[in-house]
Amino acid sequence: MELWWCRSKGCGRISPVFFGENEEEIEERKKCWLEHKVSVLEPVEDSFVSERSDIEPVKTTFFYAVDENGKRWVVKQWREAIEEPRCYEIFEGRIATWITDIHVQEDAIRQRLTDLKIKEPYEDFLIIFLKNQIPFVKYDTEMVVEGNNSPEIQILLNRRMVVHLIAQTTLFFKEEQSVSFKKIVEEENVSGGVLPFRGRRNVRII
Ligand SMILES: [Zn+2]
Numbered sequence: 001m002e003l004w005w006c007r008s009k010g011c012g013r014i015s016p017v018f019f020g021e022n023e024e025e026i027e028e029r030k031k032c033w034l035e036h037k038v039s040v041l042e043p044v045e046d047s048f049v050s051e052r053s054d055i056e057p058v059k060t061t062f063f064y065a066v067d068e069n070g071k072r073w074v075v076k077q078w079r080e081a082i083e084e085p086r087c088y089e090i091f092e093g094r095i096a097t098w099i100t101d102i103h104v105q106e107d108a109i110r111q112r113l114t115d116l117k118i119k120e121p122y123e124d125f126l127i128i129f130l131k132n133q134i135p136f137v138k139y140d141t142e143m144v145v146e147g148n149n150s151p152e153i154q155i156l157l158n159r160r161m162v163v164h165l166i167a168q169t170t171l172f173f174k175e176e177q178s179v180s181f182k183k184i185v186e187e188e189n190v191s192g193g194v195l196p197f198r199g200r201r202n203v204r205i206i
Contacts, residue, residue, distance in 0.1 A: 002017040002040055003088065004038060005039045005090060006032040006039075007039055008035075014088040016086075017040065041073060041075065047064040049203045050062075050151065051202075057082045058080070062077075062095045062205065063095075074090070074093050075091075094206060095205060097202065098138075099200065100199065100202060102198070103198055105195075108194040109194045110123055113184075133197075137155055137199070153201050154196040154197070155199060156191075157185075157189050162185060166178075
């Protein structure tokens with residue numbers, strides 16, 4: 001939704017372009033339009049990052065928006081309570097995100113391997129392998145991060161990790177054993193699968 005931003009000193013009103021038919025607001029807007037300096041900001045698609053999950057009604061979201069001169073701004077959007085209108089603040093700068101609490105879905109993996117009746121010999125081998133990859137997750141730009149607009153994220157194993165994992169399997173296990181394992185790696189390294197790392201995304205304006 002486009003934002004309407006009055007850039008006059010001492011005014012600074014920000015509101016969505018389409019909003020309620022509140023007489024008072026319409027009057028104020030008219031005044032900004034005629035006497036002040038107004039910019040219309042176009043939000044940049046896919047730039048939305050929230051501090052809390054999508055389903056939370058009261059949360060803070062950051063996104064980029066571009067003005068009529070093509071300049072990019074950071075917009076902070078939030079509301080104090082579910083019945084309150086959204087508030088906006090505009091900054092110069094960029095949205096920085098970083099990942100913390102990276103962990104392996106240990107219980108889910110154990111359960112899945114038990115269900116598939118291949119708990120032995122893969123269980124500990126797989127969990128140790130994944131735990132050893134954690135230090136690399138943060139720095140690996142090839143990594144696909146799922147859940148763009150949520151702080152709870154899933155990080156899929158990248159190609160290097162998959163190749164490495166399969167190579168080790170071939171080394172340690174008999175061929176007929178490793179065939180079923182390869183299939184699991186393929187099926188479970190997806191959003192919602194048991195293989196992706198889980199983590200938390202933090203967001204800040206810098
Ligand atoms: Zn104004």
